[in-house]
Amino acid sequence: MTEPQNSSTALASRGSLVMDAETIRRALRRMAHEIVERNSDLSAIALAGIPSRGVEIARRIAEFIGSVARTQIATGVIDVSLHRDDVGQRADLPVVHPSHLPVPIEHRTIIIVDDVLYTGRTIRAAIDAIGSFGRPARIQLATLIDRGHRELPIRADYVGKNIPTANGERVRVRLQDVDNEPDAVWLIKDQTS
Amino acid sequence: MMAALTSELRWHRKDLLGIRELCADEITFVLDNADAFKQVGTRDVKKVPALRGKTVVNFFVEPSTRTRTSFELAAIRLSADVINISASTSSLTKGETLKDTAKILEANHADIIVLRHSSAGAAHFLGERLSASVINAGDGAHEHPTQALLDLYTIREKKGSIAGLHVVIVGDILFSRVARSNIFGLLKLGARVTLVGPTTLVPRAFEQLGVSISNDIDAVLPTADVVNLLRIQHERQGKEYFPGLGEYIRLFGLTKARAKLLKPECLIMHPGPINRGVEIDSELADGVQSVILDQVTNGLAVRMAVLYLCGGIGKR
16 A cells, blocks of 8 residues: 655655654544543453554554553554455565464454555455454454545544545555654655646 | 564565575565464464465375475465375376476466476476466475475574574485575575585585585584484485495484584474484484474475465466
């Protein structure tokens, strides 16, 4: 969903900054509050980040929840590569990360965390992947950006920011600890237009 | 961990034919992926839908139990459909050529062909001609890439990294595809390799690959971080290469007395099948330094990674 290649300066000339470090921080803090509000038993929830940036976002949300509710909440990693529906259609493959969830997951609410929600296919794969660890009490979804254009009946429970986009546009998320670039979200215009 | 998360290397090969043509980053990439597949084995549901709808053909023209079983289980864990063809059941015995048999497999929509063959280069031959993925499961005395990858994975898992380690490979190097693939992989990842065995089975020509050669195992063992023992492949040897097993054991067998020369943390490896009492003392094979069973477990994870990577990319 996000592109690793181009340099940030070249992209900035074609795109617009939609979130800076401070707005990202506030959005994640608000999401943490909403998670606390909607889940009365915080010991029964676990955040599952989708690599790479989802893992970092989950870590930050967990930190906010920790300072708001004074409780440590469980976090894990859910890699979706092995559950995707486009096997044999891609020209190359990225590394698969080991998944780990706090087990048992049977009586927990698992909150999937990702950077950008787009078609919903990644989330469908994540739900499927979680199923191979057991049967959680419920699964929720938190995303920093919801850019629309769903191809599956999936919606987010916690959204940092809704960004209306055209199909040809790209949302580019950068997080300091993952990308070694300052926190930012860019909307990159359609290259063909 | 964060460095690994941002790794931008991506896999683009449809075939795994040998270790020689891989670069160090590609080898490391496969090993990193194997971590994820090893984790799958610890889940409630030890099966992922990664290759659902794909057909894997285990095409073993030369006998094998452990490699074929490992590939078969790996394919099943990835939700692929698997069929096994052995030399005695294939039409090769009726005079059909390897290429024709493979074409027929492909016409039956095989997506991945795992090939074990007695001729060096057989996998390359098919890889170049078929759009299906071809995985070399051993071609003559040439290469056995998944064995080398699982050995490298096991060493990395136990030792943390491979660069700088001294790895000693003992035995029948001349006829060993395991040795050849291991040598390529170990050197690319920065290990120092010493080959030990009778001169007839460890020709000097191997020095050109960048390894040391010794006929004195007792001089080499004290500095070893890993000892990889190979079986004497009687079936591949047309004539006798050393006077007798008794002499081989006395000169090159890892006996209990000889094992005292090893560092306590030195790993003992063996690709199997083991000839207990010949290349390795039976107690040592089951001892604390032995990682022989880890090699088997890791073999499954590595082969899942290889099937997923080669079978998962788009075909032309």
